[in-house]
Amino acid sequence: MKNLFLTLAFVLGAASSFASDSTEEAVALERTCVPTTLSCGIEGWSCGDTTTEILENAIAADEALCP
Incomplete structure (x- = not known):
């Protein structure tokens, strides 16, 4: 029974290491x-x-260059 648990733990550990x-x-x-x-x-x-940065740059240019 102890060997079964150790084998099962080893198999699950190996399987999870490949999954990540x-x-x-x-x-x-x-x-x-x-x-x-x-x-x-x-x-x-x-x-x-x-897109947000492009719009912010256009608005900043408009505020700086247009009265």
């Missing part, structure tokens, strides 16, 4: 630029790593 070998692939973020026209008619590009 999965690795996640890292997704590379690319900086993206989109054409932007500010409220005062100035045309340019707004760049960022995320």
Whole structure:
């Protein structure tokens, strides 16, 4: 009975060690630029790593350059 428990523990331990070998692939973020026209008619590009960052950059440029 003791050997059965030891064998079962060994098999379960070996099986669980193989199950945790999965690795996640890292997704590379690319900086993206989109054409932007500010409220005062100035045309340019707004760049960022995320959509939120692109929008924040466009809004900041509009506030800085347009009265």
